[in-house]
Amino acid sequence: MKTKENILLDIKDLHVWYRVYGGYLKVLNGVHLMVREGERVGLVGEAGCGKTTTMKSILQILPPGDFHIPQGQIFYKGQDILKMNFKELQSLRSREIAMIFQDPTAALNPVFIIGNQIGDVIKYSSAFAENEHKEKIKEQSIKALKEVYLPDPERMRINYPFQLSGGMRQRVCIAMAISSPRNLLIADEPGTSLDVTIQDQIHRLLNKIVEKRNTAIILITHSLGVAKEMADRIYVMYAGTIVETATPEVLFKNPVHPYTKGLLASVPKISGGGIAKGIPGKIPSYLNPPSGCRFQLRCEQESPICSEKPPQLFEIENDHLVACYLTQR
Amino acid sequence: MKQVTNNVILKIEKLKKYFHIGKDKQGPIYVRAVDGVALNIKYGETLGLVGESGSGKSTIAYTVVGMYRPTSGQILFKGKNIGMEASRRSLSSKKEIQIVFQDPGSSLNPRQTIEQILALPFRIHTQTPKKQLQEKMVELLEKVELSPDYLYKSPPSIGGGEKQMVAIARAMASNPSLIVLDEPTSALDVSVQAKIINKLIDLQKEMHLTYLFITHDLSLMRNVANRIAIMYLGKICEVAEAVTFFEKPLHPYTQMLISSVPVITEEEKKLKPKKVISIGEIPSPVNIPPGCSFHLRCPYKMSICSKVDPEMIEFSPGHIVRCHLFTKLENKK
Numbered sequence: 001m002k003t004k005e006n007i008l009l010d011i012k013d014l015h016v017w018y019r020v021y022g023g024y025l026k027v028l029n030g031v032h033l034m035v036r037e038g039e040r041v042g043l044v045g046e047a048g049c050g051k052t053t054t055m056k057s058i059l060q061i062l063p064p065g066d067f068h069i070p071q072g073q074i075f076y077k078g079q080d081i082l083k084m085n086f087k088e089l090q091s092l093r094s095r096e097i098a099m100i101f102q103d104p105t106a107a108l109n110p111v112f113i114i115g116n117q118i119g120d121v122i123k124y125s126s127a128f129a130e131n132e133h134k135e136k137i138k139e140q141s142i143k144a145l146k147e148v149y150l151p152d153p154e155r156m157r158i159n160y161p162f163q164l165s166g167g168m169r170q171r172v173c174i175a176m177a178i179s180s181p182r183n184l185l186i187a188d189e190p191g192t193s194l195d196v197t198i199q200d201q202i203h204r205l206l207n208k209i210v211e212k213r214n215t216a217i218i219l220i221t222h223s224l225g226v227a228k229e230m231a232d233r234i235y236v237m238y239a240g241t242i243v244e245t246a247t248p249e250v251l252f253k254n255p256v257h258p259y260t261k262g263l264l265a266s267v268p269k270i271s272g273g274g275i276a277k278g279i280p281g282k283i284p285s286y287l288n289p290p291s292g293c294r295f296q297l298r299c300e301q302e303s304p305i306c307s308e309k310p311p312q313l314f315e316i317e318n319d320h321l322v323a324c325y326l327t328q329r
Numbered sequence: 330m331k332q333v334t335n336n337v338i339l340k341i342e343k344l345k346k347y348f349h350i351g352k353d354k355q356g357p358i359y360v361r362a363v364d365g366v367a368l369n370i371k372y373g374e375t376l377g378l379v380g381e382s383g384s385g386k387s388t389i390a391y392t393v394v395g396m397y398r399p400t401s402g403q404i405l406f407k408g409k410n411i412g413m414e415a416s417r418r419s420l421s422s423k424k425e426i427q428i429v430f431q432d433p434g435s436s437l438n439p440r441q442t443i444e445q446i447l448a449l450p451f452r453i454h455t456q457t458p459k460k461q462l463q464e465k466m467v468e469l470l471e472k473v474e475l476s477p478d479y480l481y482k483s484p485p486s487i488g489g490g491e492k493q494m495v496a497i498a499r500a501m502a503s504n505p506s507l508i509v510l511d512e513p514t515s516a517l518d519v520s521v522q523a524k525i526i527n528k529l530i531d532l533q534k535e536m537h538l539t540y541l542f543i544t545h546d547l548s549l550m551r552n553v554a555n556r557i558a559i560m561y562l563g564k565i566c567e568v569a570e571a572v573t574f575f576e577k578p579l580h581p582y583t584q585m586l587i588s589s590v591p592v593i594t595e596e597e598k599k600l601k602p603k604k605v606i607s608i609g610e611i612p613s614p615v616n617i618p619p620g621c622s623f624h625l626r627c628p629y630k631m632s633i634c635s636k637v638d639p640e641m642i643e644f645s646p647g648h649i650v651r652c653h654l655f656t657k658l659e660n661k662k
Binding site for chain 1: 377381383488490518519520521522523524527544545547548549551552553571572575585586587588589590591592593594596597600601606607608610611
């Protein structure tokens, strides 16, 4: 681990609501997340817990008009992203932060060759923005394709996305993200739509790139195993709140929050030992979430205080924070 | 396989399923989805069929339930050949084999209530009088731990895990003996997956069911299946008991698969073969490479691999593998 102490990204008490028929979906309910320079952070949670919403609010690419941010701050290098104007946001998206999406088929435009799509990213992110640098842009896109180990990048460049397999498309997406120097990569379940062997390759590739360039990365995943192998620090998310964060060594040995415990026990293991009961119940409705802790309805150690107000993250040891009243008594 | 034939419930022999997709100068082009598969499933066991997408595992499932007619080969169910599409099968054999699909959102009709969905198998396969139908359906819902008021709900109004429970209940309605589970939990979260898998295991004991469990999740199979078969490009590479499978994987592809599984405990880490790292991707089933179909990705590739397709050999009792590395050892013996 080569983490430095400098904080790159700091999300503080972020709330995001979506406007729907009949009210607001209160999706994010006070998310705290911090990324240091060059750090690999894993964000783990079930489907619909707000992982992608958090990431999209960092880049401010939430569906326009449909969302509302009642409170919260997102500091990137000390600057609040939520207060940036359009021009500052554009430069943030093109020079500082890059995102890799879950489904590479949907992320690439089917009617343009991949070389042009990578070229566009390079064009908007670097100093040479005019057409006279066409050759240079081409050169750099081939270099990016080489870096993700795509065979024969010169020929690959003039292919359309449908001519490539799923794993290759995801490599192209990664090439787009790393084609110009970035300080933060956001990878939104980059291997989920792929097979295990290909997923393994993609994760190894990402790891290599991040290590070589000393880029910080936020890896979103719903697989605890992936988070353990990839991350320096893991955030566990449940129904729009961060419930626990720790280094993988601590989290897997000594989980504290009941949800983390349940999640860990639910994962089938290749050493056998059967399958635990799982967690009873389901994620509460975001339209009318319970007041207080959002996990209370599924929790076995529920007490009256849980429904009064949401528990805050509480540091029980260095870098190990838990949002549960059990630890605070 | 040296097993007494009478305890085998489903026997698949030299099964082939080709899909015609067009033609060029050399003649018609086929997708060789399943290309000579032999499998035995014993009474009361869970056979895990594992493979990457495009390996043909779902095609096997659909052929077994009669959604496709095999190009060649035999499927023997309790000794009778059922290698034909469902419309030509007898009603009794259709009653005995049921299927649960991957995505409950699209396998349950959103316009029908759960009551209508569950009534259909009763109407077709049993002579239940109308008065008892309600009672039977409530009983069925209780089996999957859903309350009777679910009868009047429609699929879009309930959660993904509950939908899959309804799909399981529907498969159980005709009291079958073999259920084909086509990735029943891959669309669900781990905490919900655990609940459904446990229910399936309980139901298997209760109703003496046999499962053909199709999945790409090896770690799930370790905990559910009695035996595991690995498929690659329409062919079986390795079949073994679940425990031996992880302790002593033979086929290089199996080793590659196991070493790619992300794990969380130290115990599991020890089981992972470190040598085989994953390279390359599964080739298209239209142009299957000559010889062993895995040789393009295999770290132990020999000259024979690109020419001759290896035979299935029984390496140790119940452990079958199809690889030249072991055919050679066999010949030396």
